[in-house]
Amino acid sequence: MTALDLSSPVAVVGTGTMGQGIAQVALVAGHPVRLYDAAPGRAQAAADAIGARLDRLVEKDRLTGADRDAARARLLPAESLGDLADCALVVEAVLERLDVKQELFRELEGVVGEDCLLATNTSSLSVTAIGGALANPVRFVGLHFFNPAPLLPLVEVVSGFATDVTYATRAYETARAWGKTPVACADTPGFIVNRIARPFYAEAFAVYEAQGADPATIDAVLRECGGFKMGAFELTDLIGQDVNESVTHSVWQSFFQDVRFTPSLAQRRLVESGRLGRKSGHGWYDYAEDAERAEPHTAERQQPPAYVVAEGDLGPASELLALIREAGIPVREEDEDHGTRLVLPSGGQLALADGQTSVEFRDVVYFDLALDYRRATRIALSASQDTSPQTLAEATGLFQALGKDVSVIGDVPGMIVARTVARIVDLAHDAVAKGVATEEDIDTAMRLGVNYPLGPFEWSRRLGRNWAYALLDDLHLRDPSGRYAPSLALYRHAYASDKREGNTS
Numbered sequence: 120m121t122a123l124d125l126s127s128p129v130a131v132v133g134t135g136t137m138g139q140g141i142a143q144v145a146l147v148a149g150h151p152v153r154l155y156d157a158a159p160g161r162a163q164a165a166a167d168a169i170g171a172r173l174d175r176l177v178e179k180d181r182l183t184g185a186d187r188d189a190a191r192a193r194l195l196p197a198e199s200l201g202d203l204a205d206c207a208l209v210v211e212a213v214l215e216r217l218d219v220k221q222e223l224f225r226e227l228e229g230v231v232g233e234d235c236l237l238a239t240n241t242s243s244l245s246v247t248a249i250g251g252a253l254a255n256p257v258r259f260v261g262l263h264f265f266n267p268a269p270l271l272p273l274v275e276v277v278s279g280f281a282t283d284v285t286y287a288t289r290a291y292e293t294a295r296a297w298g299k300t301p302v303a304c305a306d307t308p309g310f311i312v313n314r315i316a317r318p319f320y321a322e323a324f325a326v327y328e329a330q331g332a333d334p335a336t337i338d339a340v341l342r343e344c345g346g347f348k349m350g351a352f353e354l355t356d357l358i359g360q361d362v363n364e365s366v367t368h369s370v371w372q373s374f375f376q377d378v379r380f381t382p383s384l385a386q387r388r389l390v391e392s393g394r395l396g397r398k399s400g401h402g403w404y405d406y407a408e409d410a411e412r413a414e415p416h417t418a419e420r421q422q423p424p425a426y427v428v429a430e431g432d433l434g435p436a437s438e439l440l441a442l443i444r445e446a447g448i449p450v451r452e453e454d455e456d457h458g459t460r461l462v463l464p465s466g467g468q469l470a471l472a473d474g475q476t477s478v479e480f481r482d483v484v485y486f487d488l489a490l491d492y493r494r495a496t497r498i499a500l501s502a503s504q505d506t507s508p509q510t511l512a513e514a515t516g517l518f519q520a521l522g523k524d525v526s527v528i529g530d531v532p533g534m535i536v537a538r539t540v541a542r543i544v545d546l547a548h549d550a551v552a553k554g555v556a557t558e559e560d561i562d563t564a565m566r567l568g569v570n571y572p573l574g575p576f577e578w579s580r581r582l583g584r585n586w587a588y589a590l591l592d593d594l595h596l597r598d599p600s601g602r603y604a605p606s607l608a609l610y611r612h613a614y615a616s617d618k619r620e621g622n623t624s
């Protein structure tokens with residue numbers, strides 16, 4: 120057990136949103152806590168705010184009155200950095216500026232003891248760069264909490280280039296002793312969550328920019344079909360478009376403008392126009408009281424087809440066959456070496472989104488990937504100008520007969536959920552191959568940090584080892600910018616699985 124002893128004082132420097140939350144966590148865990156802020160009076164105000172939050176915990180029976188009083192007695196605002204001399208851990212949560220953080224740690228190094236663990240809560244700066252200001256950076260780590268820190272369990276424990284494993288382990292174990300779920304990661308842009316989550320926003324914005332669908336429809340498909348708690352447009356309105364865009368921009372710049380992380384022009388314009396989301400009353404959506412609520416496009420009711428013919432294995436969508444039969448529509452299954460499609464009475468076909476466009480085929484309608492076809496309440500379909508109206512009507516009627524709302528979007532290869540999940544899976548494999556974190560920690564981080572219904576590796580296992588690779592490979596062919604180029608790690612993953620199954624062709 121290498122966690123800090125509970126009798127060791129912990130300091131939090133910078134007592135804004137994050138500093139207060141982190142201080143509350145350390146305090147409730149049992150540490151004496153010192154608060155320091157450069158703005159006069161702010162540390163005292165933070166102590167008062169934390170005290171008020173403890174009162175609310177008592178009201179909700181989540182803390183006893185005696186524990187609250189003891190915690191309050193352990194919480195002390197500090198007049199100067201010098202008051203932090205006996206602390207065993209200092210967590211910094213000041214302004215997100217490299218020079219400000221470096222200057223602070225330089226000063227702190229002259230104040231605290233040699234063994235004091237120094238931690239930054241930076242979300243976008245390099246831990247290594249901040250620690251570079253120190254004479255002794257081995258005890259310097261990133262401790263990346265998520266907002267609100269008292270409620271969200273995830274903490275990314277980031278090792279910089281010079282961080283010694285003893286200190287990283289101490290930080291990790293301390294976060295765990297505080298009731299958090301720590302994950303270990305290397306110091307690369309965005310750490311785990313802010314790196315692997317980028318496509319969730321980027322692909323939704325790309326579909327919108329390509330005029331594939333409007334925000335309300337894309338959000339509804341991500342939620343009701345993809346199983347995400349919120350869509351990308353409503354979530355970024357909540358986070359703040361400026362905040363979300365600045366993380367995207369920072370990750371893209373820090374990866375030397377890697378095209379896989381390219382920011383969205385549409386989001387840039389939104390920020391430039393001052394539409395920052397809920398906090399400004401208008402973002403992708405209008406939050407004025409009298410504003411009309413944006414509704415997703417939902418297709419009119421259509422007749423279900425009299426029967427369907429299933430050719431080949433539908434892969435991640437194979438559950439659909441049982442659902443179609445349960446809806447009373449006969450299914451005839453035919454073995455097919457190449458096809459993985461449902462053939463409709465019109466002669467047209469229905470296929471799971473695979474990175475190709477409908478226009479490449481005579482009469483096909485694509486349907487999007489669902490987290491769970493039984494529980495999904497909406498499904499997106501895409502058709503091209505060459506798709507016959509009858510095929511689209513039969514496809515629509517089929518999913519409506521299964522109890523789903525149907526949103527018909529433009530001819531977008533990889534559609535909405537499928538391309539988003541494939542890219543998340545790819546970035547996750549790439550991150551593991553580059554030593555950023557383990558598969559388990561990445562799954563944990565994405566479930567707890569951004570509430571994904573499944574971790575990328577859980578998703579990958581469910582979809583089949585080569586599904587994401589095949590989809591991205593197809594998308595890359597159609598958009599050779601490199602944005603969709605599957606990583607070498609994903610290629611290896613897909614190829615290794617083929618070999619294991621005896622198919623090396």
Ligand SMILES: NC(=O)c1ccc[n+]([C@@H]2O[C@H](COP(=O)([O-])OP(=O)(O)OC[C@H]3O[C@@H](n4cnc5c(N)ncnc54)[C@H](O)[C@@H]3O)[C@@H](O)[C@H]2O)c1
Pocket residue numbers: 132133134135136137138155156157158161211212213214215216219223240241242243263264265266
């Ligand atoms: N807000 C979030 O959702 C979030 C989430 C994770 C990480 N972070 C990171 O946490 C840090 C703090 O963010 P925040 O949202 O709490 O900011 P904030 O603006 O709410 O608080 C920053 C505080 O730092 C103080 N400060 C500034 N310079 C200082 C200095 N040199 N010495 C001491 N105090 C100083 C300010 O007076 C202010 O009280 C940033 O690095 C940010 O990237 C923020």
